[in-house]
Amino acid sequence: MTGNEMSPEARGGMERHSYDVVVIGAGGAGLRAAIAAHEAGARTAVVCKSLLGKAHTVMAEGGAAAALGNRWPEDTWQVHFRDTMRGGKMLNNWRMAQLHAQEAPERVLELEDWGALFDRTEDGLISQRDFGGHRYARLAHVGDRTGLELIRTLQQRTVQLGIDVFMECTVTEVLKQEGQVAGAFGYWRETGRFITFEAPSVILATGGIGKSYKVTSNSWEYTGDGHALALRAGASLINMEFVQFHPTGMVWPPSVKGLLVTESVRGDGGILRNSQGARFMFDYIPDFFRAETADTEEEADAWYEDKKNNRRPPELLPRDEVARAINSEIKAGRGSPHGGIYLDIASRRDADYIRKRLPSMYHQFKELADVDITAEPMEIGPTCHYVMGGVEVDPDSQQSAVTGLYAAGEVSGGMHGSNRLGGNSLSDLLVFGKRAGEAAAAHATSLDQRGQRPVVDEADVKAAQADALAPFEVSAGPGGGGENPYTIQHDLQQSMNDLVGIIRTATELEASLAELERLKQRADRMVVEGHRQYNPGWHLALDLRNMLLVSECIAKAALARQESRGGHTRDDFPGPDPEWGAKNLVLSLDEAGTGVDIAEKPLPTMPDDLQQLFEDK
Known part of the structure; x- marks a missing residue:
């Protein structure tokens, strides 16, 4: 697994390794960060709770949002930036949203260069599909298995580059010396044997918090590890009140309740109906989106035929709006027999189209619920899916308030504001994973050049070991x-x-x-x-x-x-309050280390040239 391991006997009975950069998490953000750090010359390791290739990124089915302009030449990074900010209700860190919109196309094309097999347009370009909250079709996709292809591609490159990977290994503490990161402490899940990593740069790429909820689309790894590691290390979290409930998760049978039903179903023409058969989303269009959303079923249907000149269907509103509408219908007694509502694509698209565009959804419902989505509607309901909040980071480097501690992907906060647009997560992983990896490698190099690499304190290792054994x-x-x-x-x-x-x-x-x-x-x-x-x-x-x-x-x-x-x-x-729309809530560990303190912090001021993008539209 690694070539630099010292024998436990030689190092006091505990397995130890030394690296420049240690990445915690092997999803899209973690693998992209590891690749970037390695290519910058850093000795890099990836540590993951599960097996390589099993990260929750594989469940991101719809696509990666990037303004490639392959379907609509009118699409630009400025339009993508505006959509992202508006989707987040302007609470996003504007600089992160800007960098994401500007760099996402290059990151997607880079994946293609590394072997990702995207679906193609008639002209042979990367195909792009519609998703909620996006002005234009801009999600690069591989059927409804885009996350799986992203992980496959990044995993293959990680192995090809010879980056060390510690699988089924859990990190329980970030170790510091005089306020700077010195390494990380953890254990092998199979044997329970402890392991210490000595490294001046640690990148958190641990994903989300969904397993705190009863109904969630998240996998078992999503227990908020990175969020908590950052807090205990002295970093702060922002936007933690903003939890995204994906509008469409399975509701039946109980064994799969919460399992994700990709937004691609709606992006490819699926509509939402209540138990009375009514297409209810027309009753829930907020004023903010009224000008660009179809008011009638005829307008919505026409949009699929002539997207350029007609307003988009209300099923493609941002996820928070759709989830609230579904919740309202269920509470009003118009839900399905198993406590959800109906998602219908069978009456909108022919069977061959559905099986070709949505192969995972077809098999998922057929095998798990005995439902043929080419012939009958799906029962779905909201499921805890994503947390917009995370570690407060510098937007350019992804470094937290703790020197040497970085965060990328779902564990970082700021990029998505109060609500994430579908498809922005996969491009977020790529853009900020790369930035975190490069910054972490540069930090380690700088310390070595000055001869100031922090050293792991043995007392901290013993304390971490005692905490782990306390149960x-x-x-x-x-x-x-x-x-x-x-x-x-x-x-x-x-x-x-x-x-x-x-x-x-x-x-x-x-x-x-x-x-x-x-x-x-x-x-x-x-x-x-x-x-x-x-x-x-x-x-x-x-x-x-x-x-x-x-x-x-x-x-x-x-x-x-x-x-x-x-x-x-x-x-x-x-309703929204303009005063609250100008500030974030920042959380940090209290002095006792047993709870959290909360403080308000004003949003960074957006430059005039970017502000103008919202005044023009």
């Missing part, structure tokens, strides 16, 4: 009071689902924070039985520390933001 120290016997981590996880997910979901109120959020305090106290009494080898209960006990901390950030920020904006909807403050 084994709680007694499970009579009077011991030990708590089962699975019970705590179940109660956490239920609480977040019920009290910090799509629609929020102060009363429910206050109740959620009180429940989180109780769960934290219960977590102190978590007990793990058996040994460190092959022990999923132990793994969950360590993950729960992160999940509880991140959940507190979400609930506390949601209570503080007294407005509705993007993915955050308050029933007691139903």
Whole structure:
């Protein structure tokens, strides 16, 4: 796995490795960062909880948004930038949105050079499909398996370059010396054996927080590890109140509830109907989008035939708008038998078209729900999908407030504001993964040139080891009071689902924070039985520390933001507030290290030339 391993006997019984850059996470952001760091000359390693190629990026099905202009020459980075800012309700970090829109086309073309097999237009160019919130068709895609192709391509290049990969290895702490990153501490999931990485640059690319919720499209790895690692290391988080509930997840059978149904279904013509057969999205078009959204079914249908001259269908509104509309229909009693609504593409496209454009969706419903989507509608409902909030980073370098600690992808905050447009995640991974990798490599090189590389403190290693072993120290016997981590996880997910979901109120959020305090106290009494080898209960006990901390950030920020904006909807403050639209909420670990502090911070001022893009339209 790596050529620089020292024997445990030679280094005090613990496995150790030395690198310039350690990337935590092997999804799109992590692999792109590792490639960039390696190509900049840094000795680089990737550490991932799962197997290489199994990262949650594979579930991003629709495409990567980039203003290539292959379908519509009118599309430019300026239009993409404006769409992104408007989708985020202007709470985005303008510089990140600008860099993303400008550099996404080059990153997509780079993937093609590395072997990605994108679908093609009639002229042989990379095909681009429509997605919600995008003015033009701009998602480069591979059927509805784009994330899988992205991971395949980046994984192949990572292996080709000889970058070391530590699979099924979990990082539990970022190690520092005098305020700077010195390395990371973790353990092998199979054996429970501890491992220390000595490195002056650590890149967090750990993805999201979805496993804090009962109904989610996220995979098991998404327990907020990177968010919590950053907090404990001294970095801050922003925008944590903004959790995106994807409008379309499976609702039946129960075993697959929450599993993603790609937005590509709607991008390729699918429409939403309630139990009465009504196409209800026309009743939920917000004034903000009224001028560019079809008001009638005839206009919407015409849009697919002549996109240039007609307004787009309301099913392609940004995800927050569609999710709220679906939620309203269900609450009004117009839902499907299993608590969702219907997504119908069978009546809009022929069977061959559906099987060709949406092969994964066809097989997913056929095999898991016994539904033929070429002949009948799908039952779908909102599912926790993405967190817009994450580590507060410098937009150009992706460095956090902690010197040597970087973040890219879903674990970083700022790029998407209060709501992410579909397709922006895959291009986000590529653009900022590359930037983080280059900056991390440059930082390590600079330290070496000055002879100032930080050193891992053995006391910190021992403390991290003791923290990891703490669940084994709680007694499970009579009077011991030990708590089962699975019970705590179940109660956490239920609480977040019920009290910090799509629609929020102060009363429910206050109740959620009180429940989180109780769960934290219960977590102190978590007990793990058996040994460190092959022990999923132990793994969950360590993950729960992160999940509880991140959940507190979400609930506390949601209570503080007294407005509705993007993915955050308050029933007691139903509209947006201009005052709140000018500031972020920043969260940091409190002095005791057991909770979070919250502060307001004004948004960075957008330059006049970019501001003009919104005044012209």
